[in-house]
Amino acid sequence: MIVRHPHRPDHHALLNIAVVGHTNTGKTSLIRTMLRSTEFGIIEDAAGTTRHVEQATIAADNEPILNLYDTPGLEDSRALFAHIKKLQAKSRLLLPAQILEHFVTHVAVNDPLEQEAKVIRQVLRSDILLYIIDVREPFLEKYRLELDVLTQSAKAIIPVFNFIAEHQPELAKWRQHLAVYHMHVTLEFDTVAFSFEAEKRLYQKIQTLVESHYTPLQKLIDYRATLWNQLCLSGAKRVTELIVNVACYRESKTTKNNLIADSLIENRLHDFVRKAEQHCLHDLLAIFNFSDKDVAIQKIPVSDGQWQLDIFAPGILKAYGLDVGSAAAKGAAAGAGIDLMVGGMSLGAASALGAIAGAGWSTFRRYGDEIKATVKGTKWQCADETTLQILYLRQKHLLKKLMHRGHAAQDTLHVDKADSEKLPDNWHKITSALRQNPVWQEASVARNNSPQFQEIEAKLVGSLLDER
Ligand SMILES: Nc1nc2c(ncn2[C@@H]2O[C@H](COP(=O)(O)OP(=O)(O)OP(=O)(O)O)[C@@H](O)[C@H]2O)c(=O)[nH]1
Ligand SMILES: [Mg+2]
Numbered sequence: 001m002i003v004r005h006p007h008r009p010d011h012h013a014l015l016n017i018a019v020v021g022h023t024n025t026g027k028t029s030l031i032r033t034m035l036r037s038t039e040f041g042i043i044e045d046a047a048g049t050t051r052h053v054e055q056a057t058i059a060a061d062n063e064p065i066l067n068l069y070d071t072p073g074l075e076d077s078r079a080l081f082a083h084i085k086k087l088q089a090k091s092r093l094l095l096p097a098q099i100l101e102h103f104v105t106h107v108a109v110n111d112p113l114e115q116e117a118k119v120i121r122q123v124l125r126s127d128i129l130l131y132i133i134d135v136r137e138p139f140l141e142k143y144r145l146e147l148d149v150l151t152q153s154a155k156a157i158i159p160v161f162n163f164i165a166e167h168q169p170e171l172a173k174w175r176q177h178l179a180v181y182h183m184h185v186t187l188e189f190d191t192v193a194f195s196f197e198a199e200k201r202l203y204q205k206i207q208t209l210v211e212s213h214y215t216p217l218q219k220l221i222d223y224r225a226t227l228w229n230q231l232c233l234s235g236a237k238r239v240t241e242l243i244v245n246v247a248c249y250r251e252s253k254t255t256k257n258n259l260i261a262d263s264l265i266e267n268r269l270h271d272f273v274r275k276a277e278q279h280c281l282h283d284l285l286a287i288f289n290f291s292d293k294d295v296a297i298q299k300i301p302v303s304d305g306q307w308q309l310d311i312f313a314p315g316i317l318k319a320y321g322l323d324v325g326s327a328a329a330k331g332a333a334a335g336a337g338i339d340l341m342v343g344g345m346s347l348g349a350a351s352a353l354g355a356i357a358g359a360g361w362s363t364f365r366r367y368g369d370e371i372k373a374t375v376k377g378t379k380w381q382c383a384d385e386t387t388l389q390i391l392y393l394r395q396k397h398l399l400k401k402l403m404h405r406g407h408a409a410q411d412t413l414h415v416d417k418a419d420s421e422k423l424p425d426n427w428h429k430i431t432s433a434l435r436q437n438p439v440w441q442e443a444s445v446a447r448n449n450s451p452q453f454q455e456i457e458a459k460l461v462g463s464l465l466d467e468r
Contacts, residue, residue, distance in 0.1 A: 014057070014064055014065065014066050014067050015065065015066040015067070015127050015128070015206070015210060015213040015216070015217070016066070016067045016069065016125060016126040016127050016128075017066055017067065017068050017069065017126060017127070017128050017129075017130060017206070018069045018071060018119075018122045018123050018125075018126035018128075018129050018130070019031055019068060019069060019070055019071060019129075019130045019132060020071050020074070020119055020122075020123060020129050020130070020131055020132070020150065021073065021074065021131050021132035021133065021146075022073055022074050022075075022077070022133075022134070022142065022143065022146060023047040023048055023049075023072070023073025023074065023075050024045070024046065024047045024049070024073060024134070025073065025132040025133060025134040025162060026132055026134065026162040026163070026191040026192075026408070027050065027070055027071065027073065027132045028040070028041040028042065028043050028049065028050055028070050028408070029043055029162075029191040029192055029406070029408030030130070030132060030160065030162070030189065030191040030408070031056060031068050031070050032406070032407040032408040033191050033192070033193075033194055033406035033407050033408050034058065034068065034199065034202075035056055035058065035068075035407065036194075036288075036289055036407050037289060037407055038289075038290070038291070038407045038408075040054070040056055040070075041054055041070055043408055043410065047073060047075060048072065048073060048075060048115075049073075050070055050071065050072045050073065051072055051115075052072065052118065053069050053070065053071050053072070053118055053119075053121075053122045054069070054070045055067055055068065055069050055070075056068050056070075058220065060216075060219045060220040060222075060223035060224070061219075061223055063216075063219070065216045065217065065219065065220045066213070066216075066217075066220070069122050069126060071118065071119040071122050071123075072115050072118055072119060074116055074119055074146050075115060075116070076112070076113070076116065077116075077142045077143070077145040077146040077149070078141070078142060078145055079112065079113060079116075080113055080116045080145070080146075080149055081145035081146075081148060081149055083103065083113060084099060084100070084103060084149055084152070087099050087102055087103055096152040096153075096154065097124070097152065097153055097154050099152065100120050100123075100124060100149075100152055100153055101124060103117065103120060104117050104120050104121040104124065120149070120153070123150065123153045123155060124153055124155075126155060127155070127156070127210050127213070128155060128156045128157070128158065128206055128209060128210050129150060129153075129155050129156070129157045129158070130157075130158050130160050130202075131147075131150065131157050131158065131159045131160065132160050132162055132191070133159055133160065133161050133162060133174060134162055134163050135161050135162065135163055135164055135167050135170045135171045135174050136163050136167055136170060137170075138170070138173070139173065139174060139177040144177075147181055151181060156209040156210060157183060158183075158185055158186065158187055158202075158205055158206065158209065159174075159178050159183050159186045159187070160186070160187045160188075160189050160191075160202075161174065161186060161187065161188045161189070162189065162190065162191050163190070164188050164190055165190060171188070185205050185208065185209065187201060187202055187205060189202060190406070191406060191408055192406045192408045192409045192410070193404055193405070193406050193409075194403075194404055194405060194406040194407075195404065196224070196225070196228045199224065200221055200224070200225070203217050203220060203221050203224075204221070231287060231288065231403075232403060232465055233461070233465070234287050235284055235287050235288065235399050235402065235403070235464075236399065236460075236461040236464040236465050237457075237461060238280055238283050238284055238287065239280060239284070239392075239395040239396065239399055239460075239464055240457055240460040240461055240464065241280070241443070242276055242277065242279075242280040242391065242395060243388065243391060243392055243395075243434075243460060244434055244440055244441070244456075244457075245276050245441055245442075246272075246273055246276050246383050246387070246388060246391060247382075247383070247388055247431050247434035247435055248434050248435065248437060248438045248439075248440050248441035249269075249272055249273075249276075249382060249383065249438075249441055250380045250381065250382040250435070250438055251265045251268060251269060251380070251381040251382070252380060252381070265381050266381070269381060269382070269383065273383050273387060273391070274299065277391060277394075277395075280395060281295065281395075281398065281415075284395075284398060284399065284402060285402070288402045288403070288405070289407070290402065290405065290407075293412070294405070294409075294412065294413055295398070295412065295413045295414075295415060296412050296413070296414050296415070298414075298415065298416040301387075301390065380435075382435065385428075385431065388431055389423060389427070392423065392424075392427075393421045393423070394415055394416075395464075396421045396463075396464050397415060397420075397421055398413075398415045399464060400421075400467070401413050401415075422463075423463075424459055424460060424462075424463030425459075425463075426459065430456050430459060430460065433452065433456060434456065437452075437453075440453055
């Protein structure tokens with residue numbers, strides 16, 4: 001996303017956007033969030049963090065669209081304002097913007113206003129200014145003076161309200177003050193949170209103020225929309241893969257009491273589930289361009305269900321070629337046919353199963369393991385319902401948080417409980433179908449082309465993204 005293009009012909013000049021404002025209002029944070037990268041600049045809860053103008057380019061599909069310029073915060077607006085007024089008094093014939101030009105060309109190295117001069121220089125070179133406001137602050141004189149100087153540049157300005165959460169009355173006051181400067185096109189943009197809608201609105205507002213760049217900006221908006229949808233879809237698909245992977249996992253376990261063998265199986269299962277979740281977490285972070293240190297995930301409490309193939313599960317009946325309404329199915333449901341059959345069946349009698357159920361040898365091959373296991377008295381050890389539910393709910397919660405986390409966020413995201421999330425409709429049908437298809441554990445062409453699998457995947461993905 002960040003590309004540098006030093007030699008561009010003028011007729012293709014990129015839109016230049018300067019991000020300006022008082023110190024510590026979230027300028028660098030805004031740029032990080034717009035770039036979706038934690039790499040840009042330094043963010044600190046202290047004044048004067050950014051010391052120089054820094055540039056980043058935003059592209060749409062490798063075509064550079066605009067330059068963003070991070071600037072040092074304005075610190076001493078009173079001195080700046082007084083200095084500009086003095087210059088104005090001396091050169092009455094110059095236009096306001098020319099006074100600013102004069103100021104930046106004549107400022108001395110180590111001048112107390114050197115920092116401010118860097119900002120004004122960038123302002124004069126830009127097409128539009130994003131003026132970042134910490135709305136928690138009242139409209140103090142220093143902000144008024146700052147705005148007086150910035151408007152003197154005659155550039156379009158979009159005030160961006162930051163720290164808006166729970167500060168609606170302050171926000172309303174700021175709007176009133178800015179209206180005095182004819183600034184009605186404003187934007188609410190929490191710079192440490194990400195909302196695709198807010199980003200889109202920002203570009204749309206720039207489009208209305210700098211019409212000459214309307215078309216490239218539209219391209220950028222469309223590109224970012226596609227990218228955003230792809231990101232969310234990739235995230236949801238990755239979580240779905242985790243659920244499939246764990247639900248299909250099984251270990252066979254004899255019913256004979258063997259405590260050591262059992263506890264080994266249990267450990268393997270716990271290990272498997274935890275590693276699978278860690279792996280998913282890692283991939284989700286990579287998809288959304290965050291690092292492992294952004295999230296702290298509490299160990300999942302894995303429980304191991306003992307699961308026996310439910311020979312009457314509707315999916316199984318169907319797989320055996322039994323129509324639920326058929327006489328054979330009714331016999332099965334009554335317990336007679338199948339009980340007899342399973343109880344008395346040797347492995348060689350497999351074809352008899354086919355005969356009874358009206359299904360062929362291929363069906364037996366598919367379910368052979370279950371039948372063998374039932375005959376031998378084997379149980380399957382697998383992650384139980386609660387574990388699968390916790391996995392799903394936690395990952396859904398994480399996915400939602402990552403979708404709305406700005407790249408300027410400094411706090412660690414904690415994934416432990418997820419009370420407000422909902423399981424998808426038909427959850428039990430989904431997990432039971434997955435258990436009956438252990439070969440789906442790994443992706444394969446056969447799996448991905450199976451209509452039953454596609455339906456399950458679409459349901460899980462859909463429910464993971466339902467409140468986007
Ligand atoms: N809670 C919250 N904190 C924010 C938000 N935006 C910025 N911050 C915090 O505010 C502090 C300053 O953010 P910066 O992005 O460094 O601000 P800046 O305007 O670039 O600061 P200077 O470069 O010093 O002028 C950091 O601690 C940020 O984490 C926000 O929307 N919400
Ligand atoms: Mg900064």
